[in-house]
Amino acid sequence: MxxxxxxxxxxxxxxxxxxxxxxxxxxxxxxxxxxxxxxxxxxxxxxxxxxxxxxxxxxxxxxxxxxxxxxxxxxxxxxxxxxxxxxxxxxxxxxxxxxxxxxxxxxxxxxxxPPFPSGYxxxxxxxxxxxxxxxxxxxxxxxxxxxxxxxxxxxxxxxxxxxxxxxxxxxxxxxxxxxxxxxxxxxxxxxxxxxxxxxxxxxxxxxxxxxxxxxxxxxxxxxxxxxxxxxxxxxxxxxxxxxxxxxxxxxxxxxxxxxxxxxxxxxxxxxxxxxxxxxxxxxxxxxxxxxxxxxxxxxxxxxxxxxxxxxxxxxxxxxxxxMGYSKDTFSHDGLFLFLSNSDGDFMMVRSTTTGREIYIPTNYTAKVTHRWLFSGISRYKAVELLMHPDNQSGAFLIRESETSRDCYSLSVLRRTSSSYQDCVRHYRISILPNGWFYISPRLTFSCLHQLVEHYSESADGLCCRLTVPCFIQGLDNAREARPVPTTIRRPTINWKDISRKRSESDNCLVSEGLREAISSYLQMTEDNSWDT
Missing domain, CATH: 3.40.50.1820 (Alpha/Beta hydrolase fold, catalytic domain)
Structure with a gap:
């Protein structure tokens, strides 16, 4: 310095x-x-x-x-x-x-x-x-x-x-x-x-x-x-x-x-x-x-x-x-990949640009653990973990992609006032040739931590803003106060009790067009066993 x-x-x-x-x-x-x-x-x-x-x-x-x-x-x-x-x-x-x-x-x-001369x-x-x-x-x-x-x-x-x-x-x-x-x-x-x-x-x-x-x-x-x-x-x-x-x-x-x-x-x-x-x-x-x-x-x-x-x-x-200048010396050797931990005070790394292998002091490195980074879990398992009742809206995790090699997936929980409408959205995190990450090509990040920081400040196209890492049963998770559920009025009309037959009565509470729409919806859900 x-x-x-x-x-x-x-x-x-x-x-x-x-x-x-x-x-x-x-x-x-x-x-x-x-x-x-x-x-x-x-x-x-x-x-x-x-x-x-x-x-x-x-x-x-x-x-x-x-x-x-x-x-x-x-x-x-x-x-x-x-x-x-x-x-x-x-x-x-x-x-x-x-x-x-x-x-x-x-x-x-x-x-x-000094001032410029007149006419300059x-x-x-x-x-x-x-x-x-x-x-x-x-x-x-x-x-x-x-x-x-x-x-x-x-x-x-x-x-x-x-x-x-x-x-x-x-x-x-x-x-x-x-x-x-x-x-x-x-x-x-x-x-x-x-x-x-x-x-x-x-x-x-x-x-x-x-x-x-x-x-x-x-x-x-x-x-x-x-x-x-x-x-x-x-x-x-x-x-x-x-x-x-x-x-x-x-x-x-x-x-x-x-x-x-x-x-x-x-x-x-x-x-x-x-x-x-x-x-x-x-x-x-x-x-x-x-x-x-x-x-x-x-x-x-x-x-x-x-x-x-x-x-x-x-x-x-x-x-x-x-751009290819290493972190410690800023010499033009490209990015370094860790090859192995050696016995002693040094670690072998290889330059991704030149292929040159060198040893660096182990005290130049530090293990970083992120609670939101998961390994070896599937999309289905991510949904199961995020739907845990202790997770709040915006809970998230990043996992290795199942379909794209060397890519990641961001899974985000979005809760609503009605628990049956809660859902988990998944976003692919792609990697550029220079090693930077992005969800949308217009916005790239040098590391996953930067990506998480950005989307924690603003949703910027996601279903909601990232809040806390996914809650895992048995771990020392820092729980936050959950909002008190709001009281809602139960619907007075049960869709499944409505007849599919058209009603010509002027006193019918449901219009003909809405009745036809409900009838079509019920028919599709019964025939295809769709979730309601």
Missing amino acids: WLLLKSQIISSFVHCSNNIPFKEKNLIQYYFSNAQNGKQEFSEHDIETPHGVLHVTMRGVPKGNRPVILTYHDIGLNHKSCFNTLFNYEDMQEITQHFAVVHVDAPGQQEAA RYPTMDELAEMLPSVMTQVNSVIGIGVGAGAYILTRFALNNPTLVEGLVLINVDPCAEGWIDWAASKLSGWTSNLVDIVMAHHFSTDELTDNQELIQTYRLHIAQDINQDNLALFCGSYQYRRDLEIERPVVGLNEDTVNTLTCPALLVVGDTSPAVEAVVECNSRLNPTKTTLLKMADCGGLPQVVQPGKLAEAFKYFVQG
């Missing part, structure tokens, strides 16, 4: 308008070569590109052929206010021990940035993406983390340079161009609101603006005081007039090689109360479901990297492991 050095190597800020020619000598070469002996240095430099100057900050040292983590912030923020909370989090620092990090500030958005034309979003290759002259590839406008820029960069991007974490990404309704709304809001209010509405929902006053006040002051307002207006204007990314979901076996979409793994992240929820869901619908994961974070608004850095760091760790 390493600490951020307070002393920074800050080069003089070079201000460049569109009229300044591009220089072949790239300053980024300096701070890549300046890192010595694996030391975690922190340096800031200005990189000249064909479309202007980019302010970049380097953390750590490139590690061999491993990719560099490249970040890009949203409007109204810079790399510090957008990412410091996340990258200073303990779990994230454990990851960055193995990867260098390059933070990119959009032109004129860094702290103490700010780069378009496409041009901002075209500036990034100048930052990568000394690296082979990157794993990108972008928020909002930064997520859009990194996506455009990955579409233009697929071989340079190994993976993308896209927070609050919007793949669409601003529609005319959005444009009109922004114009109207501009008459009644200042720039700070518009940016705040971009980041936070209405509820968050009123409920989380401490966070809101902190970022309102930062946007108003730490970011040059003229420069911010130019960046906002560039994002407002962005083009549609024009990506579409490929059809397996039909247009996978020709369709315009991301070819790298992507993790889409959004808070459940963020203003960007609809945009992120739209982006997810356009990407390859076998390479895309949507993470909708509960109890989180427009800045998940600030409000929930621990959850995001854990998700990023699983994302990097899914």
